[in-house]
Amino acid sequence: MDASSSDSKYHVVLFPFMSKGHTIPLLHLARLLLRRPNFIVTVFTTSGNHSFIANSLSDTTAFIIDLPFPQNVPQIPAGVESTDKLPSMSLFGPFALSTKLMQPDFEKAIETLPRVNFMVSDGFLWWTLDSAIKFGFPRLVSFGMSIYSSCLCKAVVEHRLLFGPESDDELITLPQFPWIKVTRNDFDSTFRDPEPSGPHFEFIIATITAAGNSYGTIINSFYELEATFADYWNKENGNTAWFVGPLCLADAPRVEHEPSKKPTWIKWLDQKLEQGRSVLYVAFGSQVDISPQQLKEIAIGLKKSKVNFLWVMKAKDPEFGDESELEESIGDGGIIVREWVDQREILTHQSVNGFLSHCGWNSVLESICAGVPILAWPMTADQPLNARMVVEEIKVGLRVETCNGSVGGFVRWEGLKKMVKELMEGETGKVVRKNAEEYGEIAKKAMEEGSGSSRRNLDELVDALCNPRNP
Numbered sequence: 001m002d003a004s005s006s007d008s009k010y011h012v013v014l015f016p017f018m019s020k021g022h023t024i025p026l027l028h029l030a031r032l033l034l035r036r037p038n039f040i041v042t043v044f045t046t047s048g049n050h051s052f053i054a055n056s057l058s059d060t061t062a063f064i065i066d067l068p069f070p071q072n073v074p075q076i077p078a079g080v081e082s083t084d085k086l087p088s089m090s091l092f093g094p095f096a097l098s099t100k101l102m103q104p105d106f107e108k109a110i111e112t113l114p115r116v117n118f119m120v121s122d123g124f125l126w127w128t129l130d131s132a133i134k135f136g137f138p139r140l141v142s143f144g145m146s147i148y149s150s151c152l153c154k155a156v157v158e159h160r161l162l163f164g165p166e167s168d169d170e171l172i173t174l175p176q177f178p179w180i181k182v183t184r185n186d187f188d189s190t191f192r193d194p195e196p197s198g199p200h201f202e203f204i205i206a207t208i209t210a211a212g213n214s215y216g217t218i219i220n221s222f223y224e225l226e227a228t229f230a231d232y233w234n235k236e237n238g239n240t241a242w243f244v245g246p247l248c249l250a251d252a253p254r255v256e257h258e259p260s261k262k263p264t265w266i267k268w269l270d271q272k273l274e275q276g277r278s279v280l281y282v283a284f285g286s287q288v289d290i291s292p293q294q295l296k297e298i299a300i301g302l303k304k305s306k307v308n309f310l311w312v313m314k315a316k317d318p319e320f321g322d323e324s325e326l327e328e329s330i331g332d333g334g335i336i337v338r339e340w341v342d343q344r345e346i347l348t349h350q351s352v353n354g355f356l357s358h359c360g361w362n363s364v365l366e367s368i369c370a371g372v373p374i375l376a377w378p379m380t381a382d383q384p385l386n387a388r389m390v391v392e393e394i395k396v397g398l399r400v401e402t403c404n405g406s407v408g409g410f411v412r413w414e415g416l417k418k419m420v421k422e423l424m425e426g427e428t429g430k431v432v433r434k435n436a437e438e439y440g441e442i443a444k445k446a447m448e449e450g451s452g453s454s455r456r457n458l459d460e461l462v463d464a465l466c467n468p469r470n471p
């Protein structure tokens with residue numbers, strides 16, 4: 001980058017964590033920033049993640065800088081630079097901790113860049129705060145979570161609510177939000193350990209401490225979706241949360257494909273639309289591990305429900321014993337796709353009327369923006385809290401029943417079939433669909449340039465950080 005030609009421009013550095021669910025929203029943010037006059041954006045990543053980012057931003061002027069991913073990290077196979085490529089999510093800890101080894105290269109690169117006005121880096125890249133302080137620019141943190149989840153985590157930690165006599169699935173009332181009940185199983189194991197220690201705990205502490213010492217937090221959400229929690233957070237917490245989403249709406253709606261270039265699954269959805277059939281979209285994000293037994297049970301439940309479904313699997317999901325047999329038995333009712341798809345394009349397809357989802361925060365937002373109700377099947381991380389929000393707080397979805405009633409428990413085909421039918425055809429399904437549609441409209445308004453709450457928040461934030469009085 002030619003630093004001299006950039007002197008009169010505002011320069012923002014974005015550094016997403018190497019996981020699709022964390023990277024995608026920051027790429028949307030890059031677009032929003034680049035629409036402002038005189039803004040340049042530099043995105044930091046690693047060579048293994050370069051093509052995903054470059055493809056996504058190919059129609060923009062964003063600069064991309066690749067840092068070498070740390071080599072010879074114990075337990076992390078060579079060449080794995082993104083969490084979706086990890087053989088198991090149990091390796092998340094060593095993967096995330098190893099990113100600190102990138103700090104010297106990151107700082108060398110920063111030295112060569114035009115002056116940075118501010119940086120937005122992922123919460124998991126806690127060490128980037130030290131670099132920002134060293135170079136004298138503000139760091140904003142992005143966690144990719146709802147503020148509802150953050151408030152609930154804060155509430156249980158502050159009041160040590162997870163160490164009482166209750167069993168892991170017993171409901172515990174939150175004194176700060178008495179209408180909300182959670183269980184221990186809704187939280188990561190670190191929150192449940194009365195005397196936590198070890199590298200994972202140290203990572204969490206480093207992450208939270210750096211976030212607290214940063215300029216503020218970017219929240220991929222909109223104020224109207226979680227106003228009570230937004231107000232609570234901004235009153236109780238030191239650093240401000242800026243609601244600037246849903247960032248997935250930063251992109252203009254997708255241009256129609258030429259018929260010959262349409263992916264097969266979109267053609268299949270077109271066909272279902274012509275036949276007047278509703279489709280359930282089934283996908284569990286970019287990284288959760290699902291056992292072969294559970295995958296088979298899902299296939300049976302979907303088939304027996306007799307709904308039409310489009311099921312997107314990850315490349316690393318285990319193959320069924322006999323894939324062709326499975327596809328045959330599913331027949332015309334459903335299709336399985338094992339490729340990277342444009343999830344938003346699927347959710348906004350007129351035939352899609354329900355989403356069986358693990359409740360990754362991006363999937364929740366994308367579903368709401370498309371007005372599609374969710375059948376929540378949380379598995380790990382923030383997903384159990386997102387599922388509570390979806391089902392109990394904003395009521396845009398129903399929940400699958402696990403056979404032991406526990407988060408992460410096995411889901412039998414009978415229970416899955418029952419809830420799929422309820423979401424797609426039942427009375428409660430109708431109620432949550434209407435709610436999802438209403439929130440979808442509010443989301444669009446929040447992202448309207450000039451007048452929307454999220455766009456105004458972003459304007460205010462950027463003005464504060466790029467104002468000469470506030471360099």
Ligand SMILES: O=c1ccn([C@@H]2O[C@H](COP(=O)(O)OP(=O)(O)O[C@H]3O[C@H](CO)[C@@H](O)[C@H](O)[C@H]3O)[C@@H](O)[C@H]2O)c(=O)[nH]1
Nearest residue numbers: 021144285286287340341342343360361362363381382383
């Ligand atoms: O074939 C695919 C698969 C995924 N996606 C996109 O990938 C993202 C996936 O994000 P999300 O739904 O949030 O799921 P995860 O990948 O599981 O996300 C991780 O990151 C989220 C944000 O912090 C957390 O909420 C989740 O719990 C965590 O697992 C979404 O934008 C999807 O649209 C595609 O476009 N095509």
